[in-house]
Amino acid sequence: MITVSIDGKKATVPEGATVLDAARSVGVDVPTLCFHPEIRPYGACRLCTVEVAHQGRTRLQASCALSVEAGMEVATASERVVHGRRMIAELLMARVPDAPRIRDLAARLGARTGRLRPKNEKCVLCGLCVGVCSEVLGAHAIAFAGRGITRRVTTPFDGPAPACLACGACSYVCPTGAIDMERRTLERVKAEGSQRWCRYMRMRMVPYAVCPNAFECRRCEVDQRMEDTFGTHPAFVARPARRTDPVDVHGCAIKPERYYHAGHVWIEKIDGHARLGIDDFARRLVGEVLDVALPRSRGAAVRVGDILWQLELEGRKFTRMVAPLSGTIVSVNEDVLSDPTLLDKDPYDRGWICSVRPSAFESETAALRFRESAIPYFRVLQPDPVDEWVSGEVDRLHQTLAGRAGDVLTDGGLPRVGLPAVLTDAEWRAVTRAFFGM
Secondary structure, three states: OEEEEEOOEEEEEOOOOEHHHHHHHOOOOOOOOOOOOOOOOOOOOOOOEEEEEEOOEEEEEEHHHOEOOOOOEEEOOOHHHHHHHHHHHHHHHHHOOOOHHHHHHHHHHOOOOOOOOOOOOOOOOOOHHHHHHHHHOOOOOOEEEOOHHHOEEEOHHHOOOOOOOOOOHHHHHOOOOOOOHHHHHHHHHHHHOOOOEOHHHHOOOOOOOEOOOOOOHHHOHHHHHHHHHHOOOOHHHHOHHHHHOOEEEOOEEEOOOOEEOOOOEEEEEEOOEEEEEEOHHHHHHHOOEEEEEOOOOOOOEEOOOOEEEEEEEOOOEEEEEEOOOOEEEEEEOHHHHHOOOHHHHOOOOOOOOEEEEEOOHHHHHOOOEOOHHHHHHHHOOOOOHHHHHHHHHHHHHHHHOOOOHHHHEOOOOOEOOOHHHHOOHHHHHHHHHHHHOO
């Protein structure tokens, strides 16, 4: 716990809390516009600016993005702070003069109006819509583009956003009513005549639901019940983005919503293609990778069980990994070929190795592990297929290296760093046969 002074009041808050948290903990009101407690602070509007005295220095800081430090003395209503907030509110009024929330803030802060020529825009670039879409929903359907006066919120390449869930969370957090992604997405879905999935299904709050109401959510009793039950937008309750975060299973990071092959290759379905890489268990087994080689180039056909790539490992050992499905290689990650350390640093994202256009994705993935329908098992306290699989692999590793377990495995049964370098060629061949299907 850390104690700081807020307008002469002592505030004791946990380490890592912000100055804004500390101020609110002692009942000091600090105005905000771009802040939301469920979204990482962005510090765009600066309305929460306070004057901070610490270690002999006094400066103005955005309280929402400043972590507390012992000995801080914070003034939230000094002359400098009040003048600065009024100026910011006046600028916001000139940019978005018709937004009720901006007008209320300006009146509350005593900002002058009419001095600046109005721009009659809608967006104040607060970043809340971008934050909720990426951090809470995990959809990444919108983002900032451009710099300086050209900066704006937009969709990929300014076109339709297939990743949009039509959940309306961006509109919910927008302080000026500038964002209309929900309406645009629903209009596109209607025009395309595609499957009309309920937005609560898209957010994974219900297992399956098709909208019978032509997406007139304001007339939907389910939608109203959700709002009445939670008192906030359901996205903040469901938080679909959490489902994409790796979960720790027996010391291994397993990323939900991926398919996993018995040969420790993960598969992610993206726009009809299957992106492939090595999972965290394989990453631990192989240790430092010196080089990655693909025996097949783009456009080459591959079948289940074919050698897909070869890894050169520390200790001059090699290992080959097999294809988990059949298809045609459509792309190769040049970054990982030039920098194989990405397999260790970020095996599930930047460390992907290649993409395949599957010949029969649905039928072949039925034999793989942890399909999307199994995702809820990550969240329940009952026998877990993911837990059972990783636990079984740990046991198998103990059995494969029974005579060397004390030397090469950690207490949890996972490989020590540099495992290939300390095993004999025969022992390493036994490991690759057991875990990589070679």
